[in-house]
Amino acid sequence: MTNKPTEPKPAEKKGSSIIAKLLALLIALVLMLALPASLLAFDLWRVVFNPPLIKALLTDEVVNSDLIPIALEWFSDQRAQQRVASGEALTGVDEPDIVLLMSFLDRDDWRAIKKEALTDEFLTHLVSVTVDGTYGWIDSAGRVPQITWDLKPFVERVNSEHGVNAITIAYDNLPPCKQEEIDDYLYRLSLVPPGTEILYNLCEFPDPWHEDQVTDYVNALFAVVDNIPTEFALTEVLAGVADQGGVGPEALKQQLRLIRLLGGIAWALPLVLVLLVVALVVRSLPSLGRWLGVPLLVGGLIALLPALAYKYVITNVLAAGLLSETPDLIRPEVVRIIGRVADAIFQPLLIQAVVIVLVAVVLMVLQMLTDRKNPKPAKTA
Numbered sequence: 001m002t003n004k005p006t007e008p009k010p011a012e013k014k015g016s017s018i019i020a021k022l023l024a025l026l027i028a029l030v031l032m033l034a035l036p037a038s039l040l041a042f043d044l045w046r047v048v049f050n051p052p053l054i055k056a057l058l059t060d061e062v063v064n065s066d067l068i069p070i071a072l073e074w075f076s077d078q079r080a081q082q083r084v085a086s087g088e089a090l091t092g093v094d095e096p097d098i099v100l101l102m103s104f105l106d107r108d109d110w111r112a113i114k115k116e117a118l119t120d121e122f123l124t125h126l127v128s129v130t131v132d133g134t135y136g137w138i139d140s141a142g143r144v145p146q147i148t149w150d151l152k153p154f155v156e157r158v159n160s161e162h163g164v165n166a167i168t169i170a171y172d173n174l175p176p177c178k179q180e181e182i183d184d185y186l187y188r189l190s191l192v193p194p195g196t197e198i199l200y201n202l203c204e205f206p207d208p209w210h211e212d213q214v215t216d217y218v219n220a221l222f223a224v225v226d227n228i229p230t231e232f233a234l235t236e237v238l239a240g241v242a243d244q245g246g247v248g249p250e251a252l253k254q255q256l257r258l259i260r261l262l263g264g265i266a267w268a269l270p271l272v273l274v275l276l277v278v279a280l281v282v283r284s285l286p287s288l289g290r291w292l293g294v295p296l297l298v299g300g301l302i303a304l305l306p307a308l309a310y311k312y313v314i315t316n317v318l319a320a321g322l323l324s325e326t327p328d329l330i331r332p333e334v335v336r337i338i339g340r341v342a343d344a345i346f347q348p349l350l351i352q353a354v355v356i357v358l359v360a361v362v363l364m365v366l367q368m369l370t371d372r373k374n375p376k377p378a379k380t381a
Helices: 010-048 051-064 067-086 097-100 105-115 120-138 154-157 161-171 181-192 211-225 235-239 249-264 268-281 285-320 331-373
Strands: 148-150 231-233
Touching: 010 051, 010 249, 010 268, 010 285, 010 331, 051 067, 051 120, 051 148, 051 181, 067 097, 067 105, 097 161, 097 285, 105 154, 120 148, 120 154, 120 235, 120 249, 148 235, 161 211, 211 249, 231 235, 231 268, 268 285, 285 331
Parallel strands: none
Antiparallel strands: 148 231
């Protein structure tokens, strides 16, 4: 005689069903919030931890945009303001001041100088080495990124006719000398022995001093370039400031590794929640729409909000917070670059959110059609 397995009593079945539904409801509520958060984390990971994408974006900005000319224009503007505020006199300076000369330049001048002094290949090298060194450091045992810039091509280019052309561009922005400035120069010249070099006033001298003045500036530039090393180990600079407080490089590396790991698997959380709901309560197509339609719809709509409003939000947050102390001249360029990165993050999020909303709508429509086709029998008294 064999014992037949005892079947659960109706009350036990009903109790288990209620528990499963309550648990499924709780998971569905979590899904509504986890879905947009996971999508955003995944899209952020997909961009931030994508070295080729970041390298291509930064290279395009450095090579083709006005980022460098604008930064140098700001430097020129600051130097000009300092010169006026301090009432700097050139008397006593023993060599032409290239920095003072730069204070006369505007953005168009810096564009032309950039074209003369900085080749696309050199700028691409700077970005490539920096990006590769930074991302390589995350997985390395090194304390700081290994980044060394090869400055030899830059030194060779500036030490050629291109450097002369750059000085000419700058020199042409000097205002013509007034007679009192020429008289000041001649007076200072009369106070020193013959053959002694005297710095020209910061204006464009006429003949017979014109050619000698230009030569002085060219020689000053070459003297500056002679002090530039052929290699610049950014690693050593970073190591020198690594212990100046704040989050140390090793702690930062561990944080980046954790963020990268979590971002890479963020997509799995909504999937796990969906499978749990299916396993607990979904037994038919109508129940699939009933239990997943609304959570997916709400989650998709929440994900749509940042995807549609990110430009406005980012611009205002940056202006009021992180970039509030950034110079007005540079701020629009920085916002634009950050906007490009945000586009790479939020535009895919917009597509993902729309697809999820459409899937949710389809599930809910199928549920309604099935319920109409197979209405529940009315309860009899």
